[in-house]
Amino acid sequence: MTATALTRRLADQILDLMREGALAPGDQLTERGLAERMRVSRSPVRSALRLLETEGVVCPAARGGYVAIDGGLAPPRAPDAADEDTALYDRLINDRLDQRLPERLTENELVRRYGVTRGQLARLLRRAVAEGLMERLPGHGWAFLPALTSLAAYGDSYRFRLTIEPAAMLEPGFVLDVPALERRRRQQQALIDGEIHTASDARIFELNSGLHETIIACSGNGFFIDALVRLNRLRRLMEHRQKLDRTDAVERCREHVAILDLLLEGRRPEAAELMRRHLSSVGAAKSRPKGAA
Numbered sequence: 608m609t610a611t612a613l614t615r616r617l618a619d620q621i622l623d624l625m626r627e628g629a630l631a632p633g634d635q636l637t638e639r640g641l642a643e644r645m646r647v648s649r650s651p652v653r654s655a656l657r658l659l660e661t662e663g664v665v666c667p668a669a670r671g672g673y674v675a676i677d678g679g680l681a682p683p684r685a686p687d688a689a690d691e692d693t694a695l696y697d698r699l700i701n702d703r704l705d706q707r708l709p710e711r712l713t714e715n716e717l718v719r720r721y722g723v724t725r726g727q728l729a730r731l732l733r734r735a736v737a738e739g740l741m742e743r744l745p746g747h748g749w750a751f752l753p754a755l756t757s758l759a760a761y762g763d764s765y766r767f768r769l770t771i772e773p774a775a776m777l778e779p780g781f782v783l784d785v786p787a788l789e790r791r792r793r794q795q796q797a798l799i800d801g802e803i804h805t806a807s808d809a810r811i812f813e814l815n816s817g818l819h820e821t822i823i824a825c826s827g828n829g830f831f832i833d834a835l836v837r838l839n840r841l842r843r844l845m846e847h848r849q850k851l852d853r854t855d856a857v858e859r860c861r862e863h864v865a866i867l868d869l870l871l872e873g874r875r876p877e878a879a880e881l882m883r884r885h886l887s888s889v890g891a892a893k894s895r896p897k898g899a900a
Contacts, residue, residue, distance in 0.1 A: 614654040
């Protein structure tokens with residue numbers, strides 16, 4: 608299914624609750640309960656649950672609603688198998704970025720190209736869907752979702768964020784979502800305290816982009832919110848080519864915590880200025896060609 612920006616954001620919030628243990632495997636998930644928890648109507652929650660069903664995270668319950676399966680984490684596999692899956696996923700990403708793969712293709716084409724089993728292919732496609740890189744087409748085909756595929760476009764995305772994110776923090780309708788911001792702060796602190804060295808690059812991207820989306824959601828400006836959510840989806844593919852420097856990433860997390868602390872203290876202008884400096888620094892580093900000084 609093709610998810611709207613709001614559907615994807617709510618689905619990611621539900622995933623966060625599962626990963627943090629607030630929702631455990633086997634727990635009943637109801638539209639009403641989640642809608643009240645996330646302060647939205649039941650309709651977008653229904654769409655988010657359906658999306659998570661297609662991703663294998665939840666399944667329909669016998670008495671209505673859904674049941675959490677495993678928090679979105681695949682069953683554990685032997686280290687060798689996990690390494691093979693990661694290498695295969697990296698090949699898929701690089702082939703797409705280097706335009707060796709078309710926008711649309713079939714499972715048979717992927718099997719022939721990579722010489723994999725159907726089980727390996729299923730895991731590959733499940734991960735691609737979960738990370739917002741591909742979607743199933745009607746019938747048997749698959750398609751890559753729109754993405755940034757050049758370093759120049761990637762740099763442009765940061766300049767766009769420099770325009771909207773600090774401005775969103777100064778919107779007259781800005782209202783702090785204290786529980787959500789505090790939850791994001793705990794996640795960032797956990798990364799600083801050591802999780803940064805064990806979490807996958809995809810997980811770190813998810814936590815960091817989610818933090819920015821939580822902040823911009825406080826603006827109440829639907830144009831800002833939708834723009835950032837869509838942009839983060841476009842960035843996912845290019846992020847796989849960016850080699851994450853864990854030492855540098857810790858400093859970025861500390862900047863995130865500082866921004867959140869300023870917001871929670873009611874110091875929005877200072878938070879907006881720190882956000883501007885943060886995005887300017889990260890954008891310059893990530894848009895630099897490999898090997899450049």
